[in-house]
Amino acid sequence: MWKLSEKEFDAEALLARLAGRRIGRRFHFLPEVDSTNRVALQLAQEGAPEGTVVLADRQTEGRGRLQRVWQSPPGCNLYVSFLLRPAIAAVDAARITLMAGVAVAEMVSFFCQTGVGLKWPNDVRIRGRKVSGILTEMRMTGGAVDAVVVGIGVNVNMTGTDFDPEHREAATSLSEETGQPCAREDAAFLLCEKLEQWYQVLLTEGFVPVRSRWLALSEMEGNIVRVLF
Numbered sequence: 001m002w003k004l005s006e007k008e009f010d011a012e013a014l015l016a017r018l019a020g021r022r023i024g025r026r027f028h029f030l031p032e033v034d035s036t037n038r039v040a041l042q043l044a045q046e047g048a049p050e051g052t053v054v055l056a057d058r059q060t061e062g063r064g065r066l067q068r069v070w071q072s073p074p075g076c077n078l079y080v081s082f083l084l085r086p087a088i089a090a091v092d093a094a095r096i097t098l099m100a101g102v103a104v105a106e107m108v109s110f111f112c113q114t115g116v117g118l119k120w121p122n123d124v125r126i127r128g129r130k131v132s133g134i135l136t137e138m139r140m141t142g143g144a145v146d147a148v149v150v151g152i153g154v155n156v157n158m159t160g161t162d163f164d165p166e167h168r169e170a171a172t173s174l175s176e177e178t179g180q181p182c183a184r185e186d187a188a189f190l191l192c193e194k195l196e197q198w199y200q201v202l203l204t205e206g207f208v209p210v211r212s213r214w215l216a217l218s219e220m221e222g223n224i225v226r227v228l229f
Helices: 011-017 036-045 094-111 174-178 184-205 207-217
Strands: 026-030 052-056 078-084 116-119 123-126 129-141 144-154
Touching (some): 011 026, 011 184, 036 078, 036 144, 094 116, 094 123, 094 129, 094 144, 094 207, 116 207, 144 184, 184 207
Parallel strands (some): 026 052
Antiparallel strands (some): 052 078, 078 144, 129 144
């Protein structure tokens, strides 16, 4: 079912697999972009519907939390942003980040069945090394949340020598952990599937099941953790 990775991303194949889904109802693939989050926020301003996905083969100005640079070389990773329009207060927007963390961790667990954990607030790690990060940004209109953009970067097929020296010991990829290339199309589809699943849980059942699953996946076992929102 799962094929080995190819250099060129097969966006048409992914789009066909997303047909009829909430996440992926609009799909934009860009060979190169400064930031998928910037594009998704612009699309939100232009009225793009919930479920719009922006995926790039390469980012020139990929960003992480606290304005950190997210290393974004071409042909090997996932750089994707999701446009959501939840009816939530701005103070509750952090729940979207935790929900996305659960979705990413479950996607990663499909490829790597052991050692996957969540580090507060937005890192997904395998055996203590970062494989994915999440950057959530909001668009406000008249004091209300108009849109939430969830940007996710996943290291799929980077090798140890591909990482910057300063990140080499702290970062990993799906292929590094599994010992074989992973198809980015499969990882992207699973990510969309898991995000749709957990977003629906958040909308219909509330934050409690999301919080419970996040805590179950977290690396903070044995520490005192209070998730108050």
